[in-house]
Amino acid sequence: MGEVGVAQVDGTVSQQQRREQIRQDVLAHGHVRIEQLVEEHGVSGMTIHRDLDLLERQGWLRKIRGGATSTPGSLLARSVGARRSDAADAKARIARHALRHITSGQVVAIDDSTSGLAVAELLAPAAPLTVVTNFLPVINLLSGQDGLHVIGLGGDYHPGFDAFLGLHAADMADTLRSDVLLLSTTAVVDGHCLHRSQETVQVKRALMRTAATRVLLADHSKFERRAVHELAPLTDFDLVIVDADTPPAVVEGLRGRGVAVEIAEA
Structure with missing residues (x-):
């Protein structure tokens, strides 16, 4: 029985690694061919079809005859490391500002964003806290730190x-x-939060439903992008924190929509 369990775990890891490599290939080259993937990964064409079906449902690619191509939205999603480097200084300023709204003893929920991760890196002095998150880097960062109780959301x-x-x-x-x-x-876009992944939206909305205070962390780059799936209107948030590089016209437009906005200056 034990050997079967190990084989299942090893098979799952291999499957995840293969799908991640396929996803990276599509992002890097814009397209892949099934016969090429069969040869590279040493699996059957049916297995590759299943991989592409799953990646298509997740929004990473679009299947075509004989292969798959990237979608416009998929180009917005990259590795955590790459996302952390985007507007890193702005995210750091927003994170420091966000700490003003956290007090010891609270339950703090953090989503799977690198903006949220920037806040998590600063939480230790505010302990004791309970942190609820579905983001593995936050779980790994905070687990075992004195005064921080971490609740990880399970799932796929x-x-x-x-x-x-x-x-x-x-x-x-x-x-x-x-x-x-x-x-x-x-x-x-137009007073609404958008995301490229419906699966991510599903969890974010659940976190929003159960939060007493909802704070959106939005550096200036968020107002220059497009995505497919609507998360929520900005008016569903109690506060939106932007950085000082956000154009004044954008800030005025948000406030004109009735959105509470604070600017992280330092």
Whole structure:
């Protein structure tokens, strides 16, 4: 029985690695061919079809005859390391500002964003805190730190986001109440938060439903992008924190829509 269990785990890891490599190939080259993937990964054509079907459902690619191509939205999603480097200084300023809205003893929810991760890196002095998150880098960062109790949301692990997503994660989020939710998004367009992944939206919405205070972390780059899936209107947030590089016209437009905005200056 034990040997079967190990084989199943090894098979799952191999499957995840193969799908992640296919996803990276599509992002890098814009397209892949099934016969090429069969040769590279040493699996059957039916297995590759199943991989592409899953990646298509997740929004990473679009299947075509004989292969798959990238989607416009997929180009917005990259590795955690790459996302952390985008507007890194702005995210750091926003994170320091966000700490003003966190007090010891609270339950703080953090989504699978690198903006939220920037806040997590600063949480230790605010302990004791309970942190609820579906983002593996936050779980790894905070686990074992004195005064920080971490609750990880289980679900389907998505290597591209390094997070647990899907129905199971959303269901668990619905059972937990937080005092403050720190959340970000792919893009902000016409007063609405948009994201490239429906699975991510599902969990973010669940976290929003159960938070007493909802704080959106939105650096200036979010207002220059586009995405497919609507998360929520900005008016669903109690506060939106932007950085000082956000154009004044954008800030005025948000306030004109009735959105509470604070600017992280330092």
